[in-house]
Amino acid sequence: MKILICISNVPDTTTKIKFVNNNTAFDIAGVQWIINPWDELALTRALEIKDAQPGIIENITVVNVGLIDSEPTIRKALAIGADAAIRINAEPKDTFFVASQIAEVVRKESFDIVICGIESSDYNGAALGGMLSEMLDLPSVSAVSHLDVVNGAVELKREIDGGQETVATQLPFIAIIQKGIAKDARIPSMRGIMTAKSKPLTAVEPIAADLLTEFVGFDLPKPKAACKKIDPDNVRELVNLLHNEAKLI
Amino acid sequence: MSVLVYTENWDGKFKKVTFELVSYAQEIAKKLGTSVVALSIGNVNDEQLKALGNYGATKVLNVQDDKLKWLNNQAYTSVVAQAVAKENANVIIFAHNNSGKAIASRLSVRLKAGLATGATAVPSSFDPFTVTKKVFTSKALGNIVIKTPVRIITLLQNAFGLIESKVEVAVEAFQPEVKDSELKTVVKEVNKITGKILLTDAEIVVSGGRGMKGPENWGPIEELAALLGAGTACSRPVSDEGWRPHDEHTGQTGKVIAPNLYFACGISGAIQHLGGISGSKCIVAINKDPDAPIFEAADYGIVGDVLKVLPELIAAVKELKAQ
Missing domain, CATH: 3.40.50.620 (HUPs)
Known part of the structure; x- marks a missing residue:
């Protein structure tokens, strides 16, 4: 079984968000870059399955659409345990464009499972997996919180509002994963970091593809009014404010 | 068109x-x-x-x-x-x-x-x-x-x-x-959580964090939620510890919710948590640490021990409902 995991290179989730060029571009000064948290969990889960059932998964490849500066993040994925990496040398400006690039990779080299995080923590597109599956005419299961391979068949659970469904699918398919798929993201070991250097990271040029959307500007949310503090010995006052001032209870 | x-x-x-x-x-x-x-x-x-x-x-x-x-x-x-x-x-x-x-x-x-x-x-x-x-x-x-x-x-x-x-x-x-x-995917089994308000549909959400000290202390959270017809939620460490189910986890990697009123009980307000609740119309924070970042995001705040404040809050809400 071969697995492809789509990874996005995003600012660390604790980054203070600022914009430059008259609020048209994200300020990357001093930003630490990480593997998108959902993608990292997907990779962790794929490795857990690979380790638990030797021989079932022969290869885990990660793919990223990004310029050369995303390579440290891709190397981290290799250090965590991916076998190979592909970087498509283009700026990931629009999800349709990114999906077009990754679809091309899947068309050339077949994979049994393609895994995407449900969204990326930067532009929150939340559309890559769906777009990819439609481009490839493959089934997709979204909001997957449990993924396993049992007797050669894929076992899946997905989150629905107020519950969970167990879903069976034909292969190949696209899993769009949600939190819960793995408990904690795996941390690269020293050996992993050393071996990552010799694992294949192939850079390929993008194919021609349309951009259907474009960001033209950004805003920071308006600063909130200061928090109204209530004396802990007068909790009744909070209820009074919520009832009479905020009119919410 | x-x-x-x-x-x-x-x-x-x-x-x-x-x-x-x-x-x-x-x-x-x-x-x-x-x-x-x-x-x-x-x-x-x-x-x-x-x-x-x-x-x-x-x-x-x-x-x-x-x-x-x-x-x-x-x-x-x-x-x-x-x-x-x-x-x-x-x-x-x-x-x-x-x-x-x-x-x-x-x-x-x-x-x-x-x-x-x-x-x-x-x-x-x-x-x-x-x-x-x-x-x-x-x-x-x-x-x-x-x-x-x-x-x-x-x-x-x-x-x-x-x-x-x-x-x-x-x-x-x-x-x-x-x-x-x-029709290449088939649903084999459904597990619906019944008797609970859909978190994403809830107008009011009562949420607990690590400050609740342990799953045995969740009674007041559930009681307050029941009184207000609210949904219950929790922060990531709480669901990771298994104190509460994963479907209650709100935050950047959990559920993103936007209720009218959000009670953050014993939640410090890490930036990842705020990412999941910042759409709330009104945030109430109860935390013993006056410097907790949750107070930056909150509209109303009580600096105090959540385990002491919650029973008083429940009593005050009951008083209001009795009026």
């Missing part, structure tokens, strides 16, 4: 967000000089379907097909695409939730229509078609231009609200083609 809304029901009743989507679509339709058509898939009764007219839908396409009993991304996308063609829709609205994201993204490719996900308001401009959406997990807003003639939007829940505008509504049975070749 028309604005098409993908509605969602839960056990035959429309989710709250559905009425919000119709309200939102009506606002867009007014500006475009067109009308709102809603698409309903599943077993929803006539009274419910007609209720969509209260928010501005002039037509409801009612799809009932056993093959569509469960959400199947591929087949559902086909159904929506057929409705788009039938109604000549040029704007299609979904909720920014699991099913909305799953179908909207596929539809974007099927129709080659640009997609803006997580919209927070009606388009700020119709030419170019510009939508404001959340970015950096609600830490900022981005203005995204959709460059195609057909546009798809997923609306962030509770970002727009409900606007009543009663119109005459026609319910029409719609039988789209459902190909077996598009």
Whole structure:
């Protein structure tokens, strides 16, 4: 079984968000870059399955659409345990464009499972997996919180509002994963970091593809009014404010 | 031309967000000089379907097909695409939730229509078609231009609200083609959490963090929630420790919610948590650390021991309810 995991290179989730060029571009000064948290969990889960059932998964490849500066993040994925990496040398400006690039990779080299995080923590597109599956005419299961391979068949659970469904699918398919798929993201070991250097990271040029959307500007949310503090010995006052001032209870 | 809304029901009743989507679509339709058509898939009764007219839908396409009993991304996308063609829709609205994201993204490719996900308001401009959406997990807003003639939007829940505008509504049975070749996923089993308010539908949410000290202390959280008709949630460490189920985890990597009122009990307010709750209209924080970042995000705050404050809060709410 071969697995492809789509990874996005995003600012660390604790980054203070600022914009430059008259609020048209994200300020990357001093930003630490990480593997998108959902993608990292997907990779962790794929490795857990690979380790638990030797021989079932022969290869885990990660793919990223990004310029050369995303390579440290891709190397981290290799250090965590991916076998190979592909970087498509283009700026990931629009999800349709990114999906077009990754679809091309899947068309050339077949994979049994393609895994995407449900969204990326930067532009929150939340559309890559769906777009990819439609481009490839493959089934997709979204909001997957449990993924396993049992007797050669894929076992899946997905989150629905107020519950969970167990879903069976034909292969190949696209899993769009949600939190819960793995408990904690795996941390690269020293050996992993050393071996990552010799694992294949192939850079390929993008194919021609349309951009259907474009960001033209950004805003920071308006600063909130200061928090109204209530004396802990007068909790009744909070209820009074919520009832009479905020009119919410 | 028309604005098409993908509605969602839960056990035959429309989710709250559905009425919000119709309200939102009506606002867009007014500006475009067109009308709102809603698409309903599943077993929803006539009274419910007609209720969509209260928010501005002039037509409801009612799809009932056993093959569509469960959400199947591929087949559902086909159904929506057929409705788009039938109604000549040029704007299609979904909720920014699991099913909305799953179908909207596929539809974007099927129709080659640009997609803006997580919209927070009606388009700020119709030419170019510009939508404001959340970015950096609600830490900022981005203005995204959709460059195609057909546009798809997923609306962030509770970002727009409900606007009543009663119109005459026609319910029409719609039988789209459902190909077996598009039914490659099958639901084997469903585990529904019953007797609990849908977290994403809840107007009020009571949420606990590590400051609650342990799962044995959750009684007051549940009691307060029950008193207020609220949903219960928790922070990430709490669900990771197994004190509470994962479906309660709110935050950047958990559920993103936007209730009218959010009680953060013993939650310090890490930036990842705030990312999941910052859409809340009003935040109440109870925490013993006066420097906890949650107070930066909160509207009302009590600096104190949450385990002592909560029983008093419950007593005060009971007093209010008794009045």
